[in-house]
Amino acid sequence: MNKRVLLASITSFAALLCLAGPSHADEAADGLARAKANLAKYQAKPEFVAPGEPFDAMACAKGKKMLSIPNNSGNPFLKGIIDRMKTAGAEVGLEVREWENQGQPSQWVQGVEMAIREKYDIIDLISGIDPGTIEPQLKAAKEAGVKVMTSHFYDPSFEQNPVVSSSLTIGFGEIGTILADWSTVATEGKANIAIVVSNEVPPTIPLVANFKKQLAENCPNCKIVQEINVGVTEWGTKIQPAVQSAVQANPEINVVIPIYDSMSQFVVPALRLAGKTGEVKLATFNGTPFVLDYIQQGLADMDIGESLDWIAYATIDGHLRDACGMKSPTALNVPFYIFDKNNAHEAGTPAQFDTGYGDAYKAGFRKLWGIE
Template sequence: MKINKTLGMLAALAALGAPAALHAQDSEAMARAKEKLSAYTAKPEFVAPGEPFDIRQCAAGKKMLSIPNNSSNPFLKGIIDRMKVVGEEIGLEVVEWENQGQPSQWVQGFDYAIRDGFDVIDLISGISPDTVEPQITAANEAGIKVMTSHFYDPSFEPNPLLSSSLPIGFNEIGRILANWTAVNTDGKGKIAVIVSREVPPTIPLMDGFTEELAANCPDCEIVTEINVGVAEWGTKIQPSVQSALQANPEIDVVIPIYDSMSQFVVPALRLTGTLGQVKVATFNGTPFVLDFIQQGAVSMDIGESLDWIAYATVDGHMRDLCGLEVPAKLEVPFYIFDESNAADAGTPAKFDTGYGDAYIAGFRGLWGLE
């Protein structure tokens, strides 16, 4: 009898202590999330991606064809436009192969580069080299270096047919999105996430997102994942988000993992009457999405200066072209924009505003242009 009574008392004490222990764990998780986010709220600093070199000597008379996965993506178009400007100063001709996201059009781009004697083909953010291996082989045989930029995560093994690759931390992005969700929903977020799983970087990004949620926001829940192919963003994202919000009114966060998806998310929120109520967090820093933040339609965008990406991409590709060591990744920092600082990007927002200009002097000095 005494043993049973003692066990009962211990069970009661344990039950009383459990909420306190759980609360302590929740507080620790929230503190971790806040601490990790703080690294992305200070103005970015320039980090040299390699040793100084004479970029004009390397680039003189050379031509680079940049093939985006889809020319309707304003993020990619903005990078390529800025690469054209950088190219003009150093003697590199940069041309965009405009396309609508069809693999047959990417193949045509390779044919054009081979026919017109380009020196570099840049597969920028979205075209998997695995889908165009015969074309890469043909380009290599024609003496063209094929490279990727803003595509692989550093954890990926690049396709061996590539001359080089400039990856970015997609897994890191996923973790930032998870920690932001934890902090901005008091650790209780009900999430709809929009992805394009055909694009390889989506995988490490989502791995980082789910792992960080488990660590720092265990009470957060991914209510639904909406998978839409890149070529179908314009037709499928809006109705899919509308349906998800109507079927799951508890959703309080929508995460389109690439911010150009937001142009189809915002109308869905408006039509369901949830605009300004459901938080939207995303990644890329495309100017029209920073405008959305200023208008209250989007809550947060993890930005990368498109101009900074352009400088870093040209730097890495020219190092490869000239036989120099290629950086292990694009040295482009991530920076969180929200209602507190989105106006720093300009009104309307610009591609290269709000990040500071340390990278301009940094690259110019590195290239011997100063």
């Protein structure tokens, strides 16, 4: 083949490539740019956005009582929210009580029965109790005039149980999107991931679905190497050996995603025992202080945080609006904030709940409630 024919062949081949559309490399670059742009929204300091019109919260709350039932009182994240709801409620005269339990449905039933017996106005099912699990008792509460509400439980994509009066949802699917984009950016579009999930927890489903969807859209060279499903009651015994085994058997794994950050206490030792600390990146969700400490110590890389106090104020606001016949927001509207090595110190050393988010929400809610 002479040079003229060879040059013509190369030119024709290049033209065919152009007609075929953007290259795989272009798709990867575009996806990486989209992922970076999305993450930027969660790296800016959270801003308060009013969830509704101002109202007289003290007049609304007068004489009212709310019983908050967590799925397990041993969860420090939920305990922290309820403690802060007691304080926020006291500002407007709403009595808030926790129904302490050890995660047994029979104990949740006892809490509902007590609320009926003692004529509570609101039952708040917070972060984990599926209303369908105790539906007959909740129906009895509704018939007795107690409004049943949920907070920090439903994803916006979920269908609310008919017994529930209103729900303050949280974007678990949005969390999955953030975790996927972070994995893309942190590895320059070459993430090989082990993801640790608990499929028995309903919000896991939209979180993982969006994680996979976003990864497919923005990272053609990324893949999930292993999905590790561990039940909540087995975290302490099964996460560590499962993750250690996964990273040893699959040396290409460069990211581990425990989707709830309390799982990290078992992932960190797994990476250490496998000799992968600092080599395999770790990102998660909730903003629990000990995990923010891990970031400061170089044992984890990113945690998507949310202020417990902000959640508490938003829950009191939404539930009062419903209890007094006003339209309740359909979401908590509490912003997510990315903590990494650049800003984890803002949460304190050692890290503290609610630190690093700013406090504009307090003045915002008090103004809405007519007490400031």
